[in-house]
Amino acid sequence: MSSVIIVGGGIGGLCLAQGLERAGIEFEVLEADAGPQVRDQGYRLRIDAMGQRALRQCLPPELFELFRASCAVSGPARFVDPQMNPLPGRRPESWRKNAGAGQANGDLSADRQVLRDILSHGLEARIRWGRRARRFERGGDGVVVHCADGAEHQADLAVAADGLHSPLRRQWLPQAEPEAIGALNLYGKAALGGVDPALLDGPTVVFADGFTLVIEPMRFRAPMETLAALHAPDCRLSPAADYVYWALFGRMECLGGTFEEAGGSLRRRVEDAARGLHPSLSALLARTEPETIKGREVRMASHVPMWPTGRLTALGDAIHAMSPAGGVGANTALADAAMLAACLAEGDVGQAVARYEAEMRGRAEQALAATRAGTERLLRRA
Numbered sequence: 001m002s003s004v005i006i007v008g009g010g011i012g013g014l015c016l017a018q019g020l021e022r023a024g025i026e027f028e029v030l031e032a033d034a035g036p037q038v039r040d041q042g043y044r045l046r047i048d049a050m051g052q053r054a055l056r057q058c059l060p061p062e063l064f065e066l067f068r069a070s071c072a073v074s075g076p077a078r079f080v081d082p083q084m085n086p087l088p089g090r091r092p093e094s095w096r097k098n099a100g101a102g103q104a105n106g107d108l109s110a111d112r113q114v115l116r117d118i119l120s121h122g123l124e125a126r127i128r129w130g131r132r133a134r135r136f137e138r139g140g141d142g143v144v145v146h147c148a149d150g151a152e153h154q155a156d157l158a159v160a161a162d163g164l165h166s167p168l169r170r171q172w173l174p175q176a177e178p179e180a181i182g183a184l185n186l187y188g189k190a191a192l193g194g195v196d197p198a199l200l201d202g203p204t205v206v207f208a209d210g211f212t213l214v215i216e217p218m219r220f221r222a223p224m225e226t227l228a229a230l231h232a233p234d235c236r237l238s239p240a241a242d243y244v245y246w247a248l249f250g251r252m253e254c255l256g257g258t259f260e261e262a263g264g265s266l267r268r269r270v271e272d273a274a275r276g277l278h279p280s281l282s283a284l285l286a287r288t289e290p291e292t293i294k295g296r297e298v299r300m301a302s303h304v305p306m307w308p309t310g311r312l313t314a315l316g317d318a319i320h321a322m323s324p325a326g327g328v329g330a331n332t333a334l335a336d337a338a339m340l341a342a343c344l345a346e347g348d349v350g351q352a353v354a355r356y357e358a359e360m361r362g363r364a365e366q367a368l369a370a371t372r373a374g375t376e377r378l379l380r381r382a
């Protein structure tokens, strides 16, 4: 029987943990966050058919049903110019219809914190919160992970699921460092009250000069505790009041320059981007609670390198970070996790990892290519 250390309890790492739990494989999760709610994680994730299949495979049925029930109810998306005039021809190929908006197996819009609560459920004894991995070394037939607090964890296999800035990837595959693509991502949440009702029917995608603004109302079927009581009564979900999610994705120079050189508050950058937008759009951005505004420089893997299969592998952003343009970062992380869990359930660790890596590489290269094309479209100048 093999044992696995999962480094990183984010979307992919926790999905793998659920899959291993179902398969009866010994594992523990090392997560740098001190606890499940230490930072605001409440942005929305569109979970496509691939992500939904992975979740169905890894989660117990009642938790999968809770996941579906906890997603926002949304209508059809529309694609507009900065004055809200329709631009139907700009619909990105990667944008699929929402479930319930004309497509039975359409995308679902999940709140990231709620999804992480669901993915952590039942694994409380296996997740080591506040344990930041620093480096690894090969030892005997397995691997040892060394943590910032001096703890050492040994297993047959370690999985780097520690996201964009993975220290394990930096040590192991320094050539795979994701590259800055000259773009920024700013995102936040606003309360529903006072928002133009036209923005509350479904997602709105605004194509502006050098940046794109995505807006999506996150309206839930019922309070999260009611949904949990219906599907998985022991599962504690973070309360998620309805909100409007928005995200700006744009060329660095169109969203206020680099963080190091330009400084300035995130709110100021958002206000500057809002000038010239239709009053309903700028009013929505102005209504955003400032503490919910987050920003990051967008980094992307150029490709997934080759390496000799061994006792360390990787999934998700740790090995194929993508720009948000394709909307597939979380979905490929989930698909990686489900595939790795299925391979490990079949037995021999070496063979399982080899099979997983071959499959993951193919999927990731496809997603990276689609994301690159999507990125160019969303950053286009008028």
Ligand SMILES: Cc1cc2nc3c(=O)[nH]c(=O)nc-3n(C[C@H](O)[C@H](O)[C@H](O)COP(=O)(O)OP(=O)(O)OC[C@H]3O[C@@H](n4cnc5c(N)ncnc54)[C@H](O)[C@@H]3O)c2cc1C
Binding pocket: 007, 008, 009, 010, 011, 012, 013, 030, 031, 032, 033, 043, 044, 045, 046, 047, 131, 132, 133, 134, 161, 162, 163, 164, 165, 166, 167, 185, 187, 247, 315, 316, 317, 318, 324, 327, 328, 329, 330, 331, 332, 333
């Ligand atoms: C605003 C925004 C919107 C997005 N929307 C979408 C979308 O709609 N659809 C989609 O598919 N993707 C979307 N993405 C991308 C998606 O969030 C990521 O691709 C996805 O979270 C990657 O999952 P992961 O498990 O690889 O990494 P993460 O979810 O980032 O998890 C990594 C985990 O590792 C932990 N960690 C980090 N370092 C260490 C360490 N040294 N030791 C231990 N733990 C560590 C972190 O705390 C974190 O919990 C979006 C991203 C953003 C920012």
